[in-house]
Amino acid sequence: MDFLDNIPKLPVAENIENFMDWITDVLEPIFDFVQSFSEIVMEGLTDLLLLVPPLLFIVLIAAICFFASGKKFGLAAFSIVGLFYVQNQGLWDDLMSTITLVIVSSLVSVIIGVPLGILMAKSKWANTIVTPILDFMQTMPAFVYLIPAVAFFGIGMVPGVFASVIFALPPTVRFTNLGIRQVSEELVEAADSFGSTGSQKLFKVELPLAKSTIMAGINQTVMLALSMVVIASMIGAPGLGSQVLSSLQRAQVGTGFVSGLALVILAIIIDRLTQKFTK
């Protein structure tokens, strides 16, 4: 007991802090550039979405739902009622901010995640290195990402996206890796035996066959990005999450429920839609 107590506390926290300070210092110009550039893009996207009159937006979403679900009315009807409710509660601007956040986070996750997954499927080394990092990303409490996000990008949407990407990336990577590894050996051999190059094999055989698995991963990524919205609002990301957060801080059960429900509606629409596109 004494022996253990006599070991001085290892300065893990201090070291990480120093490291982060160092990174923030060294890479500041890059972070600044990314921050301002992304801010412009995302605000532009939100403004663009807001340009669409709510009624037209609702009709468009309903139409997409209708056709995506094979001309069935269920999801379309739900989206009409749900979006009307959001508009009615005065949460339309927040909804658009949230959609922007989710779209950008998901896009970034897919752009990083799919190639990374392919790399893992192809290289044993990449697989060995990336797997523990993914484990780390998935198990570390999401709040912890907020701290470096603020350090790098200040507050607002950009750090929100940064934290969301870290949180939402792993499923896309894992499912892409899995999907490609699952392609039957014989089909890979068939592709090789006809003299396919690596990229021909990837794009003509492996990716098409892994498509539904990859899409399942992307669906998970989108849902995780959405669930990060509330947490990201703690560092100033605008949207439905910030409404939930402010209700929490003021102990307003009613408004908290109203914006929480809006999030649920958005989640259901996005989930069902991405699932439809998976098939």
Added chain:
Amino acid sequence: MPKVTVENLSKVFGKKEEQALKLANEGKKKSEILERTGATVGVNNASFSVEQGEIFVIMGLSGSGKSTLVRLLNRLIEPSQGNIFIDGKNVSKMGKEDLRNVRRKEMSMVFQNFGLFPQKTILENTEYGLEIQGMAKAERRERAEKALDNAGLLAYKDQYPSQLSGGMQQRVGLARALANDPEILLMDEAFSALDPLIRREMQDELLDMQEKMNKTIIFITHDLNEALRIGNHIALMKDGEIMQIGTGEEILTNPANDYVEKFVEDVDRSRVLTAENIMDRPTTLKIGKDGPNVALRRMEQEGLSNMLVIDDSRKLYGYVTDSDTARAVKNHEKNFDNILRTDIPTVQKDTLINDIFEVIHDASTPVAVVEDGKLVGIIVRSLVLGALAKDSEVSL
């Protein structure tokens, strides 16, 4: 010059590759190498050559290394040692680009489970090999359609593989391989996943095709019947080593060692089936009980030209013919004494069909099957031929 020449080709799977290879070259067996190094010898110093236009069958049980061997030829699996020459070019030493060209132009492969891409239509599958060569769409479409037409499958070109039966899928697999117009076809257990009737049909089609196209075919199978049917030469493998190479006839009549002999025995039914397996129930007359009158009547009723004569303990005495019996009836003879013939050929219950051939060849009567001098059955010529023809239907 042979089309394909393979020299000392070996493949070792596992970590201690070099050590295992050294042991293999010293002539150690697969099991010993596994024990000493933990490495598995897939193919052990295989050497053979295949002439242009022949069907070369590589045969062995599962785990014998035959599928590994065929994959070494187009380097789907990289050889650990040895050389592969195609038209004198050393494939095993080629760079990636050259190897790709060999795969695209010179050899195509047909797979056991067809290897068709499920998300592509039959036509898209067939043109895959041409597509990746960068051939223009119109041209590759035309060639793929021609290949499908030759296989009689053009009508199915817009369907997906899962909509076709196994036999049809493998025809597509073959058409896809031929669309590239390769000189060499590698067929890995190509017909093994098909049911026996379809398999026979596909074998016939392959032989027909071969007559027209004159490709060099390397065919993998575990089925000796198939090997004998289609192979010009057969290589028999065990534990990664080639045990014997020869024509079917040579392997059957002159097995190189016990293993080959045992393997061959399994299939050559005339050497396995015995009289007991194919004999029929005899129609008999009992001496002392039946007389010429009964005999004549029964022969007329059952359409026989002769009958065997036995006693109560089934001891075989001989046979009587219909004309002899008719004469005996005319002469009012009461027994068979004057007409009984004893020159009946007999075989034992465990006589091999192979040996029955010689007996039955010039016999005018059925052959009697006896055990301890007692009659147990008869064999007529058609039974022997039937047993050999519909091989698997006779229960052993």
